[in-house]
Amino acid sequence: MSIKSLIVGCVALLMAAALSACATPADDSAEAKAEFERTNDPFELPNRFIFAFNRAVDMAVLRPAAVFYRDWAPAPVKRGTRNVLDNLNEPVTAFNEFFQGDPVRAGTTLARFVINSTVGILGIFDVATELGIEHTKEDFGQTLGVWGKGYEGGPYLMLPLLGPSNPRDAIGLVVDYFWDPFNIAFNKLDVEYLGYIRAGLSAVDGRSRTIEVLDDLERNSLDYYAAIRSAYRQRRAAEIRNEGTAGGKPISLQPAPGRADELAFIR
Amino acid sequence: MISRRAFVLFAALATIGGPAVASADPAGFVKDMANRAIGVLKDTSGGDAKKREAEFRGIFRDNFDIPEIGKFVLGIHWRNASAEQRSEYLKEFETYVVRTYAERLSEYSGEQLEVGRVQTQGEKNYVDSVIRRPSGAPPIRIVWEIEKAGGGYKVVDLKIENVSMSQTQRSDFSSYISQNGGKVEALIARLKQFNSR
Numbered sequence: 367m368s369i370k371s372l373i374v375g376c377v378a379l380l381m382a383a384a385l386s387a388c389a390t391p392a393d394d395s396a397e398a399k400a401e402f403e404r405t406n407d408p409f410e411l412p413n414r415f416i417f418a419f420n421r422a423v424d425m426a427v428l429r430p431a432a433v434f435y436r437d438w439a440p441a442p443v444k445r446g447t448r449n450v451l452d453n454l455n456e457p458v459t460a461f462n463e464f465f466q467g468d469p470v471r472a473g474t475t476l477a478r479f480v481i482n483s484t485v486g487i488l489g490i491f492d493v494a495t496e497l498g499i500e501h502t503k504e505d506f507g508q509t510l511g512v513w514g515k516g517y518e519g520g521p522y523l524m525l526p527l528l529g530p531s532n533p534r535d536a537i538g539l540v541v542d543y544f545w546d547p548f549n550i551a552f553n554k555l556d557v558e559y560l561g562y563i564r565a566g567l568s569a570v571d572g573r574s575r576t577i578e579v580l581d582d583l584e585r586n587s588l589d590y591y592a593a594i595r596s597a598y599r600q601r602r603a604a605e606i607r608n609e610g611t612a613g614g615k616p617i618s619l620q621p622a623p624g625r626a627d628e629l630a631f632i633r
Numbered sequence: 634m635i636s637r638r639a640f641v642l643f644a645a646l647a648t649i650g651g652p653a654v655a656s657a658d659p660a661g662f663v664k665d666m667a668n669r670a671i672g673v674l675k676d677t678s679g680g681d682a683k684k685r686e687a688e689f690r691g692i693f694r695d696n697f698d699i700p701e702i703g704k705f706v707l708g709i710h711w712r713n714a715s716a717e718q719r720s721e722y723l724k725e726f727e728t729y730v731v732r733t734y735a736e737r738l739s740e741y742s743g744e745q746l747e748v749g750r751v752q753t754q755g756e757k758n759y760v761d762s763v764i765r766r767p768s769g770a771p772p773i774r775i776v777w778e779i780e781k782a783g784g785g786y787k788v789v790d791l792k793i794e795n796v797s798m799s800q801t802q803r804s805d806f807s808s809y810i811s812q813n814g815g816k817v818e819a820l821i822a823r824l825k826q827f828n829s830r
Contacts (some may be wrong), residue, residue, distance in 0.1 A: 579740070587801075592807070596805065601796055
């Protein structure tokens, strides 16, 4: 089974599971309905089931691997690995920046890619950042979010192995997979195993950076599933508005109409 | 795609985001308080953990609007709760929230917080800040939502990397309550159990 069929399979499975089991609001009051719509998790039962499965995999495999990597890999190795993975991602980011209507930013990202792939020796060294060209990351879920203003992504979906998502971001994952030039090349050249190595390293590297935050969230939440669901929505909304990171845009003060994830501002 | 108004606001406010002299402005307030809190949490091995915790609790009580946060976090269930339930909830919530904030912020213990731009909307101020990690890991962005209270300010929410503490806790509590028959007592009992941990 290839990564491609895994991703497509997961998404198809989820869409099917999603249609089969539906939750209902707590009672008939307007407030309960509003809360229900805000949560937007009609497939909570299958989602929780998959979440339990993902957590089991995480506890047994991913988290231990990430802890080992964090504690034992030398800092330059970790830095270099992250740089190579980021560099492989730049073409997809550039496509998305272009389709988000920002060709200048897309050009800058491509320039980063060229500099880091050559001077930075296959992306091991992030020379571009040192030259003052900052790293950005955009995916197709965000591109859809930019164009579908007011559309907050649809019902919450927990994808097997891939984690929290929604129809918008799940479609984004598939599109980004298919137009990634490295995935195309790996498949064409019959070196699909490189794709697995990349996916594995991405998973371990990414998880190694969320160990403390997720441990903390798990320890201090009453319903970890609900806390993750909320955090995921908030983060994605901010990423779509490009407010995600340090030095990013100032946060939006006025909630866009119909954006359930921004009700925090209303009170 | 910053709107013109937001840009003007930003430009106007950028001027008061400079070095803080006193806690009279939102940026100075956040800078003083946060660096004091993070300093207290600094893991000085051999130090008195109990004393540190008490100190943090003191800073938290003085600078955070705990009832306001608690009310928001309970969400739609606040209105339906009885007076006793409310006061009991707030009592347990205080212990809970001090602990969750302390644990979250202790991840950044001993590091310095740099305060950036301030945005104002009505009664609210949003103070942008950044914690730079010595390990070379990406810096952490924290936005402090503060309100005027008496002569000074009080924090009502923290957005760490764009995830609001209050909003996340609100979803968490709301889900816990609906998993337990829609009863606030279930949540209070759970908080009690949690706090006695």
